[in-house]
Amino acid sequence: MQFLIEKSGFRNDINGLRAWAVISVVLFHFLVPGFSGGFVGVDIFFVISGFLMTGIITQGLVEQKFSFSRFYLARAVRIVPALVVLVLSLLVWAWFYLPTPDYQGLAGHARYALVFWSNVEFASADSYFAANSHENWLLHTWSLSVEWQFYILFPLLLVLIAKFTNARLHVLFYSLIALVVLSLSYSIWLSPREPTAAFYLLSTRAWEMAAGGVAYFVYVSNWRRVVERPLTLYTGWLLLGLSFTTLNSDLSWPGAWALLPVVGTVLVLLANQSQSILTKPRLFQWLGDRSYSIYLWHWPFAVWLYYIGQLGNPWYLAVGIAVSILAGHLSYWWVEQPVRRSFKELSGRLRFVAVMVPLVMVLAMSLVIRNVVFDGRMPTEVERIAAEAENRNPRGDACRQSMSELHEPCIYGGERLGAIVIGDSHAAALVRSVEAALPNDGLHVLDWTMSACPTIRNLRHSQRHSSRFLCPEFVDYAIEQSSQLPPEVPLLVVNRISNYLHGEPQKQEPEIYLSEPAATYTVERAQELISGFKDTVCTFAQHRPVYVLEPVAEMPVDVPEFMSRKLHFNGEIERVSISISEYEQRHKLALEAMHELTVECNVKLLAPTAVLCDEENCWGDKDGLPVYFDDDHLNERGGRLLLTEFRKMFSDASSDESADGNEE
Structure with missing residues (x-):
């Protein structure tokens, strides 16, 4: 040549x-x-x-x-x-x-x-x-x-x-x-x-x-x-x-x-x-x-x-x-x-x-x-709505566990352990709201959260090497630690569970699995994950009271972006919502599994729909301001709306103590 x-x-x-x-x-x-x-x-x-x-x-x-x-x-x-x-x-x-x-x-x-x-x-x-x-x-x-x-x-x-x-x-x-x-x-x-x-x-x-x-x-x-x-x-x-x-x-x-x-x-x-x-x-x-x-x-x-x-x-x-x-x-x-x-x-x-x-x-x-934030560029109401995208847990990114290296869990609050929150990024978004629900200032919340890590033991990832997917190690760590912490402390489980079961429209190939990788989101794969979820939650329930938050409604668009843009460009607020029937269809398997947990291992459920939905729709805002910071994570405003639900964890404990005292 x-x-x-x-x-x-x-x-x-x-x-x-x-x-x-x-x-x-x-x-x-x-x-x-x-x-x-x-x-x-x-x-x-x-x-x-x-x-x-x-x-x-x-x-x-x-x-x-x-x-x-x-x-x-x-x-x-x-x-x-x-x-x-x-x-x-x-x-x-x-x-x-x-x-x-x-x-x-x-x-x-x-x-x-x-x-x-x-x-x-x-x-x-x-x-x-x-x-x-x-x-x-x-x-x-x-x-x-x-x-x-x-x-x-x-x-x-x-x-x-x-x-x-x-x-x-x-x-x-x-x-x-x-x-x-x-x-x-x-x-x-x-x-x-x-x-x-x-x-x-x-x-x-x-x-x-x-x-x-x-x-x-x-x-x-x-x-x-x-x-x-x-x-x-x-x-x-x-x-x-x-x-x-x-x-x-x-x-x-x-x-x-x-x-x-x-x-x-x-x-x-x-x-x-x-x-x-x-x-x-x-x-x-x-x-x-x-x-x-x-x-x-x-x-x-x-x-x-x-x-x-x-x-x-x-x-x-x-x-x-x-x-x-x-x-x-x-x-x-x-x-x-x-x-x-x-x-x-x-x-x-x-x-x-x-x-x-x-x-x-x-x-x-x-x-x-x-x-630098330059005030006065946009109409005040537009900026108020858009700002809800940043109204999130300021420690969320730092406190969530990393997929490549585990670190010491964060605590929110006083000196004594008052509650534990475990789950994925949906859980991380709500830790401060659980802190606000604690009975007194001397208690704290222990943050056991990791993005894209559902509370399921022995989980594997089809597209990551094991050293870059520490979710199973993290769940095992949480189970071991739970067995050693005071048994009266309640644990709250929060996951975007339906996303792991059914995926999203733009993501057709599931990434996580238990026994064998799957090319599509099949019913068999979903049932296997449900079984693993129930088994893991029941394991935690052997050590302490366990509460599971039912799925948060997933909106069709990024709520603060959509609402602020519609107001700015069209001159009026347009609300974001999904119907109750859409919510129930999307989360049917997850809700069934969670209700089965109440019978199988005495888990108690908390319902975000009680405050975020009415008889017909689940809404992305409250009084004209978004309660999400994107399309599926609640912001701090949305989390505060769940305080009445989170306080049930502590009122239930008080009721149990009173009942024990009466029996004595």
Whole structure:
């Protein structure tokens, strides 16, 4: 295999390919039918980036004039100015339109976008495909972060290999093949186990860019005449067409399925057919020139339609797509092009200053917004409603047990143990309300809570290694400690149990199990978990009085966000609710199991529906203010409404003591 490294000129087939990539992403994000796999546009961008960057670096190495500083600065000039303008525009616009929690959330995401760390931040958050992803104004910047991290590490890798191999191109070529194999293998392994992390991280995306690098070496080799033909082009576009229309967000991504768009893109690049009707026409060239700016600007418009509840409206979608393209054109015309022209006249040092100063200024602005509350921006009632999203247990995050390392449990209150609360994040949300229900100030609540950990012994997780799923160890610890603590102290069990039994609409594959992993939420699996739950609760009941809180109603939307946005944009409050029949249907198995516990091991039940629901509906607010901080966790206001229920734990104990005294 022989290589002929030469400076390549502009290729309109690559520019046209960019057009297809950005349009597929835009149509996917605006939920246009027929583009269920439009998210692969990002994969196409990654392959193109790997192809072009490999060419730039390799040419510099062959000519012995590669410069890290010039390479990094060129990438910064290409990416940073338009990104800074987008972030600044959003922060200024949001000052007038977003309630404080949303505004500060935007600022928090802005800081990660500006330092190209979004992908790492989002890797531990919600899935890219989750419904609430449309609330993150800068979610799409994750791909820029991946690319920038690639830009930093990739030249270091190639230069290091070249240094120790005397710049032998064969070694660089085979090294890239090895990188493809390693990263792809890791991606295939991780995608079904930790899909969110696999989607966002460079380690599972590097193979796509390395595949572009492999394509570059084939393109400049004597194999070029074998692959540079129409058949290669048609095969590549067939694979890309299948990717756009048949792939969907239910697949583990970017696992083996990502080979479809990646191989398709590689084939189109190798075909080098500049006259193709799919890329040569002026429209595709126009869109390709503006693809970066269109990508930057389209997502905020999609989020805006989601905010105002019009993302599914065809007329709004048409306007949103058109405005996205217009905004991309203006960004290209007013930012990208002037920057390129003017920066040619500047020295390298001045270019660096001209790029960094605006970035640092907007970054500082985002940090200030993130940490300072500016009163008076929004109508008072809008801010009051939105603020209920932050009205939660201030010690909740610190006191909940970690899945990777157990710590000393927190206590809330006085010196003597008065109650124990065990469960998942629903329990953590209510600890302070149980504290408020204690009979006197000298007592405290012991916090035994862990997010996503139902009170079930011997639980296992299908997508996590045992060292990263300490739920079973935590439940065993709680059982052991319970047997040693004063037996008169009541224990309250709180779990979002129906979620573990039935899942959520966007999560089709269950993760936790007892005996065998399951591909779907079956009745048999639910019954097994119910049996494990009852067994665990009855074990606790051997040592002390046990109370179980019946399920808290799960609302269809994030209550503070929905109510504050409706009031702000529509001028009136719209309440959130679910019907009693919906509640009973969702929690039928859980409620049956809990009532069986009252007979099997003398457990007593507390009913949130007694105060949060009426005869027809369960409500997300009380007197116009949310009682949830999201769609399913009660905030402090909601927890305080349950005080009468929680006090039953202590009035029952007093009644039992009185009865014992009368018997004596």
